[in-house]
Amino acid sequence: MKIVAVIPARGGSKGIPNKNIRLLNGKPMIYYAIDNALKSKYISDVIVTSDSKEIQLIAKQMGVSFKNRSLQLCNDEVTLDQVVYDTIKENKYDIVITLQPTSPTLHVKTLDNAIKYFIDKNIDTLISVVNNPRLSWKCVSGQIVPNFIERLNRQYLPKEYAETGAFVISKYNVINEKTRIGKIFDVYEISKEEAIDIDDFSELLYAEHILKNNKIAIYVNGNNYTGMGHIYRCLEIADEFYSKPDIFYDKNQTERKFFGATTHNLIAVNDSTEIIEYVRNRKYTLFINDVLKTSTEYMDGLKKASPSMKIVNFEDDGDGVYKADLVINALYQKSEYAKMLVGERYYIAPRLFMLYKPISIKDEVEKVFISFGGADPQNYTFRLLTIITKKKYISKKFIIAVGKAYADVNYAMSFNIYDNIDVYFDVTNMPELMSQCDIAVTSRGRTGYELALMGIPTISMAQNKREEKHGFVSIEHGFCYLGLNPSDTLIESNLDLYINMNQKDREEMQKKLLENDLRNGRKRVMSLIDNL
Known part of the structure; x- marks a missing residue:
């Protein structure tokens, strides 16, 4: 059985200039259609038809035939039927497959399965389609009417096939200048990823993403x-x-x-x-x-x-x-070798925090935020809860957040009996809680960065020897750092200092905190990863 693949690839393209020869994942777009045809276990001949010298060169380099398309067949009004017929009319084949270069994500396995289906069914034409059910509308006699019987969720709608352009398989004897579709035809469903027919830049970008795999x-x-x-x-x-x-x-x-x-x-x-x-x-x-x-x-x-x-x-x-190949350490300040990037420039801010602005510094401190991360191995939470139950703090509101790995959740939650203490577990919107507060107490991990983003004057302490190396949460960047396992007396005295600190001094602390560019770290890190 003699099977030919015809790949029509005009040189000019108005929507995407040089579309068929644009590099996708390092190869010209037309490469993928030619490569599929060459790898197919059914296709015996491959012909590229074009008016482009560059496409002719690609065809030659890949070892396939080339037909120089006449100018009459290169204008916008010419159909693919005319182009394909012109390409094969002088030779006799059993089956003609139109492969469009604008469908570079098609897999050769899918193509071969479709060819086998076509042969086994003994039909005249097989067209690649994608199932794309949706609630659509149409115009009938000037009136907009629904193109569906019942409004259903997409997964329950009946199948609705759209042609993809990936391939049209036809018997040779049904092809003429006006059609490639015979009396007995069928469709062959392919995946959404393989159904791309590049016609604009968004589809070009999507195809690049898929081909990179x-x-x-x-x-x-x-x-x-x-x-x-x-x-x-x-x-x-x-x-x-x-x-x-x-x-x-x-x-x-x-x-x-x-x-x-x-x-x-x-x-x-x-x-x-x-x-x-x-x-x-x-x-x-x-x-x-x-x-x-x-x-x-x-x-x-x-x-x-x-x-x-x-x-x-x-x-x-x-x-x-x-x-x-790359090491990112936002918590440390000193790099040990060239591929290790350190410091707050590489901190990845949680996306919710990007939606919030820094707090406004009030005349007096009214609310205090306390959180020691998701685990709090030193159990600083317990120590702070013990301190803030003293009578001298009755006029201040304390918001405490404990995480999923905290060992004494039930005990911490029991402090909700105090009118001025609110304990929250597994908080889903941390910046919302923080934004209500005027000062904070935390450890030396990522919560410190979050508080800096919010511009909240903060007291901090290290959870372990490792956190002692976390240089960002320091006086230099606007924090009050108390070291590892400070005494309750030291914690309490600094809490009192911050609660009674005047507005101007807290504004100076906030200014120092906000000097750090923490909002663009995510972009920097992802750019580094993308460029590996």
Whole structure:
């Protein structure tokens, strides 16, 4: 059986100049149609028809036939039927397949399955379609009327097929200057991703994204010891990609509930060896670690499993950092090597915080915000709750936020019996709570950055030796830092100092906090990752 693929590719394009030869994922758009035809197990001949010398060169380089299209067949009124007929009229074939270069995301497997379907069904024409049901309207005799019987959710609507342009398969004897469709025809449904027919720049961008086929994975853990910030950041990063990353977590260290109601692909593993096996099978293009420490052995395992995969580590304090393509550490101020970027410039602000403006500094302090992250391993929350129940604080309002990994949630919530104390668990809108307050008390992790974004004068203390290295939350940047495990007396005296601080001094502190560019860190980090 003699089967020919005809690829019509005019040189001029008004909507997208040089459309058919534009580079998509590093290759000319027309390359993908030619490549599919060459890889097909059914197609015996491939002919590119065009008026373009550049397209002729591409056809020659790829080893396929080229037909120089006449000027009469290059204007906007000419149909594809005329072009295809002109290409094959002098040769005899059994089947003619029109493959359009504007559908570069079509898979050769899909094409071959369609050809087999066409042969088995013994039909005249088979057209590629995509199922695109929707509530649509039409004009009948000048009146707009519904093009549906009953208003239903999209998934319950009857199938509605739209031609994609990916392929038209026809018997040779049905093709003439006016048609490629015979009396016996059918449609062949293909996926939305393969159904692209590039006609504007948004479709061009979408096709580029699909062809890159970026597969992303993230490994993250969070618990009472390491804190919950790793998980919060990982979920923020996951939302920056135009696909769902696989998110791995060690079920011996991290509970599923810590991820909240996310619909991202969560995969529980027993250890890192399971992750390496996933990498070997799934061939990710990007892998992100946010687990505090990576080993050289683990990083070597990732590289060996997928040599071309890029690896980005966040807040890595292990030997594995030297094996990463990029290391981001917003909490530290000193870089150990060229690929490690540190400091507040690379802080990823939670998206909700981007919607809020810094607080206005009032004449007097009325409300105090207290939070020590999602875990609070030092249990500073307990100590602050004990302090603020003293009578001298009765005229001040205290808002306390505790997270999912906090060990004494029930005890903390019991303080809601006090009129001036409100304790919240697993807060979904943290900036809203913060925006109500005038000063804050926190530890030296990501909450400090959030309070700086809000311009809230803040007292801070470290949870552990690691947090002592977190240089941003310091006097230099507008914080009052008390060190690791300060005494209750020191905490209380500084709380009193801040509560009684005059408006001007608090405004000076806010000014210092807001000098730090924390809002653009997300953009910087994603740009670095995209350019790996």
